[in-house]
Amino acid sequence: MASRTLLRGGDAVLPTGTTRVDLLLEDGVLRVDPPSSAQADEVVDCTGKLIFPGIVDDQVHLRDPGLTQKEDLRTGTTAAAAGGVTTVLEMPNTVPNTTTRAIWEAKNKIAEAKCLVNWGFYMGATPENIDELKAADRRRTPGIKIFIGSSTGDLLVDSQAALERIFAETDLPLCAHCEDESTVRANRQAVQERLGDPPWPIRVHSDIRNEEAAVVSVRRAIDLSTRHDHRFHVLHVSTAGELAEIAQAGPQITAEVCPHHLLFDVGDYDRLGSKVQMNPAIKSATDRAAMWQALAEGKTIQVVATDHAPHTLDEKAADYPASPSGLPALENSLSLLLTHGPANGVTVDRIAAAMCDAPARVWGLVGKGRLEDGYDADVCLVDPAESFTVRNEEQFTKNRWSPWDGETLTGRVVETFVGGNRVFSRSGGTATVNEAIRGRAVRCDHARGGFHATPDGIGLA
Ligand code: DOR
Numbered sequence: 001m002a003s004r005t006l007l008r009g010g011d012a013v014l015p016t017g018t019t020r021v022d023l024l025l026e027d028g029v030l031r032v033d034p035p036s037s038a039q040a041d042e043v044v045d046c047t048g049k050l051i052f053p054g055i056v057d058d059q060v061h062l063r064d065p066g067l068t069q070k071e072d073l074r075t076g077t078t079a080a081a082a083g084g085v086t087t088v089l090e091m092p093n094t095v096p097n098t099t100t101r102a103i104w105e106a107k108n109k110i111a112e113a114k115c116l117v118n119w120g121f122y123m124g125a126t127p128e129n130i131d132e133l134k135a136a137d138r139r140r141t142p143g144i145k146i147f148i149g150s151s152t153g154d155l156l157v158d159s160q161a162a163l164e165r166i167f168a169e170t171d172l173p174l175c176a177h178c179e180d181e182s183t184v185r186a187n188r189q190a191v192q193e194r195l196g197d198p199p200w201p202i203r204v205h206s207d208i209r210n211e212e213a214a215v216v217s218v219r220r221a222i223d224l225s226t227r228h229d230h231r232f233h234v235l236h237v238s239t240a241g242e243l244a245e246i247a248q249a250g251p252q253i254t255a256e257v258c259p260h261h262l263l264f265d266v267g268d269y270d271r272l273g274s275k276v277q278m279n280p281a282i283k284s285a286t287d288r289a290a291m292w293q294a295l296a297e298g299k300t301i302q303v304v305a306t307d308h309a310p311h312t313l314d315e316k317a318a319d320y321p322a323s324p325s326g327l328p329a330l331e332n333s334l335s336l337l338l339t340h341g342p343a344n345g346v347t348v349d350r351i352a353a354a355m356c357d358a359p360a361r362v363w364g365l366v367g368k369g370r371l372e373d374g375y376d377a378d379v380c381l382v383d384p385a386e387s388f389t390v391r392n393e394e395q396f397t398k399n400r401w402s403p404w405d406g407e408t409l410t411g412r413v414v415e416t417f418v419g420g421n422r423v424f425s426r427s428g429g430t431a432t433v434n435e436a437i438r439g440r441a442v443r444c445d446h447a448r449g450g451f452h453a454t455p456d457g458i459g460l461a
Contacts (some may be wrong), residue, residue, distance in 0.1 A: 003027050004039060005420060010046025010236045010381065012390070013053065013352040013429040014371050022049060025377035025420040031189040032373055046381060047412065050205030052349065053356040053371050054086025054117075054332060058142070058363060059235055059256070061326065062088065064110060066095025071310045071398045076330065078433055079308075079396040080117045081424040083331035084380030085414040087368055087442060088117060089142050089359070091154035092124025099124045100132045104141070108441060117418050118378065118439035120363070123172070124155050127162035133170045140441045142363035143172050143233070148217050149179030151279040152309065152324060156181070163220075167228040169206050172446060174225070174362065178217035178242075179209055179280055187213065199319030202277060203269040215241040222249045233362055236261065238280040239298075246300045254362050256303035257291045259329055259336045262344075262404070264288075271410040273325040274316045275403040278309065280326075295354060296345035302358040304351070307340035312399050328397040332381065332404055334389060338411030348384075366443040377420035387413040396433075414446035 014021070014032070022038040024034040031038070080088050090107075092098035098107055104121055111119045122145040123136045133144055140334040146166060147155040157163055158181045166244045167174065185209040191200060206251035218234055222245060225232035234246060234255040246255050264272070264282045276282055294301040309326025316323055329336075346354075362371025367376040415425040423437040 003420065005040050005417070005422075006034070006038065006040035007046045007051055007381070008043055010049045010051040012051040012371050013348060016443055018050070018348055023371065023379065024269050025221070025379070025417060028377050028419040030371060030373065030375045030377045030379070032371060040242070044381075044415070048383070048385070050382040050384050051371065052084060052334070052352055052380050052382060053369055053375075054380055054416065054418065055084050055355045056087040056089070056365065057085045057257070057305050057330060057333070057355075057368050058089040058303060058361040059091065059092045059360040060088045060308040060330060061310070063094060063310065064114070065107070069128040069312055071218045073111055073119075074116070075368070075396065075398040076308070077114070077116040077119070077332040077439065079328070081418070081433065082396045082413065082431065083417050084118050084334045084382065086380065086416065086418050086439070087120070087328055088330075089122065089363060089364065089442070092122050092145050093147075093151070093155050097126075097153065098122065099122050099126050101135045101137070101234055104136070108140070111441070112438070115434070115439045116423050116433070116437050118442055120365070120442035120444070122175070125157050125166050126155065127159050128167055129156050130169055133166065133172070136172055138246065138367060138446060139444055141172060142365065142442060142444055144170055146174060146176040148176045148221060149181055149184060149213070150182065150302045151177055151179075152326060156271045163224055165405045167224040173231040173233060175235050176221050177235055177279070178221055179213045180216040180220070183213040183216050184209055187246065188231065198321055200321060202273050202320045202323070203266060206266050206279050206281040206378050207284060209279055211239040211241050211283060211287070214239050214280050216244045216365035218245050222253060225253055226250055233303075235305075236280055237291065237406050238283050239287050243294050243300050244415045253394060254302045255300055255359070257295055257301050258307045259306070260327060262291050262295070263336065263340060264403070272403055274320060275327060275401070277320065277323055277325050278284060278307070279325040292344035293343060296350065298350065299351065303362060304333070304337060304354040305359065306330050308397075310397050310399055313401055316382050317354070327403050328395070328399070328401070331396055332402060332409070334380070334413060335409040335411050336404065338384065363442075364444045364446040366445050368442070377417060379417050380413050381405065381415040382411055383414050384411045386410070386414070416437055
């Protein structure tokens, strides 16, 4: 395995802007613009290619352990590698839920055996596990996930007293699924009264999990975060109303949007049915436009993450509401943003900021998210001119389906390096995965993770 790889002649997406410069991946560490005398075991001609920092996807569900009919840490991280994602931060609604230090350690052991890219596991909050949350490994745990509204699985913290304790007594960064339980319940009851017993048409999913549910819950979380001065990240924002709340909040709050909330709206249910059923539900075209604008501006939305949440097609085929919520997106997120970003004011530099740098800073990940001297040699090469059609059968996610099947995208990941090792490459339509490569657990420095307003308005130190 080459320990020194020179990426020559590409356009590197540096923090200071996209620049034609060579990069040396040396013993797992990055060197920008190495001296011409630098020795390399392999030289990669990157002419015409964009070189991104490896993508940090801070919201994925890889289903391992316990739900491995949907995905596992090997297939999920293979899909990540194919999408240029070199670090995944994985959610706690696996089985058993990741709610104790012991379960978290066991999950890390599975990851050491199976993960082709770097990983970090959130601790999941319950109304009773405050002591476990306080005992989390601060050096390797990116943060604590709270389901303030329920979604897939049984994790839920809706009690105000329990939320107050979590915000007051823990000190890792927090993030939450924000959809207000009582609003969702009342909306579901209203649908029941209107339509009778289920099954119901899929589009009522967006009536049940509506804007009000998201806004009420985000407002509640912002209030907790503000009163306790506790760093808080709003996962998967889907409505203009939430953006308005976040815009008023302090700099300890960051937020993210997912490709599906940028690219789908309620008009897509007829075409795609339960394939676009997810929580929070897709909303209106107006909300979609507001998400793009917020992403382009970078003031209320700092991060793009996928919420990669695979289910089998058999599970998805059940009549609503028995069909589960969630869709796979890990291997297509960068291409989706490169394809649709420019027309929506989102540049290549902004994409790298939102998919690499910002998530690394939000979660205090050491050595991640930037092409800078001394950072980890996690990079992905993209051919910005290559168009391709997403095909279910070519997906690496375990169940080989994508809601974007049949869509043509422009800008394709052609090589991915993790810790300086080539884990994925694609040439002439043939994809090669080096199954021998293993990522590493993330290292976190939470004192370094930034949540303070900066002159550029990005809201991160
Ligand atoms: O649609 C979703 N699916 N949203 C979530 O928050 C959870 C996820 C899952 O785990 O299936």
